[in-house]
Amino acid sequence: MAFEPLKIFEYIGERFTAFLEELGGICTTFVQSVVLLFMPPLRLDLFLKQMEFIGVESSFIVLLTGAFTGMVFALQTSYAFRLFGAQNLIGPSVALSLARELGPVLSGLMVTGRVGSAMAAELGTMKVTEQIDALSTMGINPVQYLVTPRVVSSILMLPMLTVLFDFIGIVGSYFMAVYLLGLNGERFVNDTIYMVDLKDVYIGLLKAAVFGALIAVVGCYKGYYAEKGAEGVGKAATQAVVITSVSILIADYFLTAMLF
Amino acid sequence: MNKGIPTNAKIGIFVAFVLVLLFWITFRISGGSLFGRVQGYTITAVFDDAQGLNTKTGVFIAGIKVGDIDSIKLHDDKALVTLRIWPGVVIGENAKAIIRSKGLLGEKYIDIVPGSEAAAPLSPGERMLFTESPPDFAELMDRLDAITDNIKSITQSLNEVFGGPKGVETIKDLVDNLNKTVKHMDRLVTSTNANLNSTFDSVNAFAKVLKEQGPGLLTSLAQVSGELHTIIAANKKSIDKTISSISDASEKLDSTLANLQEISDEIKEGKGTVGKLLTDEKTQKEVSRAISGLSSMIGGTSRFRTIIDYRSEYQFAYKDVKSYLNLRLQPTWDKYYLLGIVDDPTVYPPTTTTNNSLSQLKINAEIAKRISYFTFRGGIIESTGGIGVDIGPPGGHIKLSADLFNFNERPNPELKTMLSISILRYFLLSGGMTDILNSATRTWFFGLGLSFNDEDLKSVFGLAASAASANSK
Numbered sequence: 001m002a003f004e005p006l007k008i009f010e011y012i013g014e015r016f017t018a019f020l021e022e023l024g025g026i027c028t029t030f031v032q033s034v035v036l037l038f039m040p041p042l043r044l045d046l047f048l049k050q051m052e053f054i055g056v057e058s059s060f061i062v063l064l065t066g067a068f069t070g071m072v073f074a075l076q077t078s079y080a081f082r083l084f085g086a087q088n089l090i091g092p093s094v095a096l097s098l099a100r101e102l103g104p105v106l107s108g109l110m111v112t113g114r115v116g117s118a119m120a121a122e123l124g125t126m127k128v129t130e131q132i133d134a135l136s137t138m139g140i141n142p143v144q145y146l147v148t149p150r151v152v153s154s155i156l157m158l159p160m161l162t163v164l165f166d167f168i169g170i171v172g173s174y175f176m177a178v179y180l181l182g183l184n185g186e187r188f189v190n191d192t193i194y195m196v197d198l199k200d201v202y203i204g205l206l207k208a209a210v211f212g213a214l215i216a217v218v219g220c221y222k223g224y225y226a227e228k229g230a231e232g233v234g235k236a237a238t239q240a241v242v243i244t245s246v247s248i249l250i251a252d253y254f255l256t257a258m259l260f
Numbered sequence: 261m262n263k264g265i266p267t268n269a270k271i272g273i274f275v276a277f278v279l280v281l282l283f284w285i286t287f288r289i290s291g292g293s294l295f296g297r298v299q300g301y302t303i304t305a306v307f308d309d310a311q312g313l314n315t316k317t318g319v320f321i322a323g324i325k326v327g328d329i330d331s332i333k334l335h336d337d338k339a340l341v342t343l344r345i346w347p348g349v350v351i352g353e354n355a356k357a358i359i360r361s362k363g364l365l366g367e368k369y370i371d372i373v374p375g376s377e378a379a380a381p382l383s384p385g386e387r388m389l390f391t392e393s394p395p396d397f398a399e400l401m402d403r404l405d406a407i408t409d410n411i412k413s414i415t416q417s418l419n420e421v422f423g424g425p426k427g428v429e430t431i432k433d434l435v436d437n438l439n440k441t442v443k444h445m446d447r448l449v450t451s452t453n454a455n456l457n458s459t460f461d462s463v464n465a466f467a468k469v470l471k472e473q474g475p476g477l478l479t480s481l482a483q484v485s486g487e488l489h490t491i492i493a494a495n496k497k498s499i500d501k502t503i504s505s506i507s508d509a510s511e512k513l514d515s516t517l518a519n520l521q522e523i524s525d526e527i528k529e530g531k532g533t534v535g536k537l538l539t540d541e542k543t544q545k546e547v548s549r550a551i552s553g554l555s556s557m558i559g560g561t562s563r564f565r566t567i568i569d570y571r572s573e574y575q576f577a578y579k580d581v582k583s584y585l586n587l588r589l590q591p592t593w594d595k596y597y598l599l600g601i602v603d604d605p606t607v608y609p610p611t612t613t614t615n616n617s618l619s620q621l622k623i624n625a626e627i628a629k630r631i632s633y634f635t636f637r638g639g640i641i642e643s644t645g646g647i648g649v650d651i652g653p654p655g656g657h658i659k660l661s662a663d664l665f666n667f668n669e670r671p672n673p674e675l676k677t678m679l680s681i682s683i684l685r686y687f688l689l690s691g692g693m694t695d696i697l698n699s700a701t702r703t704w705f706f707g708l709g710l711s712f713n714d715e716d717l718k719s720v721f722g723l724a725a726s727a728a729s730a731n732s733k
Binding site: 045048049051052055056059160161163164166167193194196197198201 | 271286
């Protein structure tokens with residue numbers, strides 16, 4: 001193939017157009033799913049099924065991650081605070097970072113890996129096997145049937161998982177500080193409560209809700225518009241995870257800047 | 261799917277658990293209330309500087325938390341801080357709110373120092389009357405700096421006094437002196453004690469003697485007084501006379517003394533010439549001015565030495581005295597100018613008549629330069645040109661001189677050799693031969709003189725000055 005410099009511009013232009021197309025598609029999907037929530041029929045069992053999948057079944061992995069995050073965070077900060085003799089700040093700093101950042105972001109990433117990929121794969125397979133087309137022919141809106149329950153469940157469940165993450169993380173750091181570093185437990189709890197504001201927790205939960213929406217919408221979009229064949233399904237799953245993870249981190253920055 | 265637990269129940273358990281957790285967290289963080297912190301009551305306090313304070317910063321009384329900061333606002337360039345005090349805690353009207361910090365780097369908190377118990381409690385919304393902001397950290401460091409500077413200077417001066425080998429010596433001296441003083445005092449006390457003891461002993465002995473011989477002494481004393489009485493009675497007349505004449509004499513002495521007193525009083529009051537001279541202020545001023553002028557003149561000339569000497573030489577051949585008065589001005593040790601007059605009774609050619617009116621007044625004006633033991637002079641000697649040389653140690657008491665002058669008048673020029681010795685500082689003894697080269701007129705001579713330098717003159721003037729000032733008082 002001959003070297004054609006102008007192809008570079010063509011390539012950039014194509015990628016940019018594709019990006020805009022995708023962004024538009026994701027936004028449209030989100031709006032559609034939300035609008036369709038308020039349109040009959042309301043299939044509650046679909047919602048519950050998704051809630052179970054996203055929330056209940058993710059709780060174990062979130063608890064595990066949260067506990068170890070809290071413990072390792074307590075251990076790491078203790079090294080630094082010991083230099084100033086300020087070990088009483090371990091509890092507050094762990095609790096604050098969990099509530100504000102680590103809780104929502106890490107549970108969001110965990111759920112992305114577990115749920116986002118599954119959604120893309122599931123919807124992609126349905127797309128490839130033409131089940132989505134079948135739903136349309138049966139007079140069922142495939143977005144309302146497939147996407148809306150996932151998005152809504154995800155928005156509701158992510159904050160709940162974050163509460164779990166925060167709690168188990170603080171418990172983990174308490175365990176680390178009191179039983180392994182030998183700090184006063186009562187003091188630890190009092191200082192933590194003294195330093196952490198309700199606002200910190202609630203804003204963390206709001207972030208989690210946004211991340212939940214991102215996970216579900218991107219996952220569904222990628223699956224819904226998956227290309228043909230098994231390869232297309234795999235690609236959709238991979239892309240869903242990558243795009244969601246990156247956008248969670250970017251969104252986290254902007255949310256932090258706006259809300260705190 | 262799971263056989264046992266239905267989906268709904270699973271979700272229900274999950275959501276219920278999470279909600280319980282969330283409520284619990286909210287409850288703990290908000291300090292017992294689910295919806296914001298609305299417990300307790302608020303009071304306000306105005307601080308000059310609220311740096312380091314935050315909402316939720318604790319408010320303590322005696323180290324026990326009784327509330328926290330609700331809000332901080334700017335109010336008339338000062339910080340208006342609203343404190344939320346927990347219910348049941350009473351803060352008096354005259355309590356004081358102080359911003360303190362936990363440790364050097366620690367966070368700030370508000371310490372409330374309660375006032376008197378009698379004070380009325382602050383009701384919600386009221387403002388605290390007394391507040392205190394902490395000093396700025398930099399200001400504190402500045403103050404500390406100044407203090408350490410002071411301490412440093414003190415220790416430095418102490419070090420200068422007592423440090424080093426010199427200081428050790430000083431201390432040693434001090435201790436030595438102290439030791440000596442104490443010893444001296446000890447000795448003094450001991451010796452005084454001994455003296456006292458001996459005195460007491462003598463008194464004791466005397467008392468003893470008196471006790472033993474008292475009666476006998478008394479009788480003999482009575483005897484003596486009786487005898488005295490008879491003698492006085494016998495000579496009463498003559499004794500009376502003597503006493504009256506003594507009285508007369510003393511009266512006369514009295515009047516003489518009174519006269520003397522009168523005279524001295526008059527002098528004191530400025531009557532008569534002496535009195536005027538001694539008491540007139542103007543005279544005193546003039547005298548003191550003259551003295552100060554004189555002393556400044558002497559001071560001015562003291563840059564170079566001034567020597568005045570007067571010498572008379574007895575000339576054996578002429579049986580007459582030739583006198584010299586010389587003023588020597590010596591700006592440096594090795595150079596001087598000499599001005600003088602000579603009263604010469606000898607006449608040339610010699611005559612048989614000796615007439616005082618023939619004596620001549622001649623002048624000397626010489627310049628002299630000393631090189632080691634030799635002083636070379638040149639100029640006008642006895643009103644004629646001449647040269648001379650003095651040989652003698654500098655500042656010494658002995659000097660050998662030779663002068664050659666008067667080259668025209670006589671067959672040969674006059675040559676005068678002289679050995680002079682200064683004795684008792686002011687006196688000069690001299691002897692030699694003059695006009696050696698002319699056999700007709702040569703003669704031996706012997707001289708005696710006086711010599712004063714400016715130091716002597718100064719002390720003479722100083723004496724006069726002090727005498728004058730003593731008079732003027």
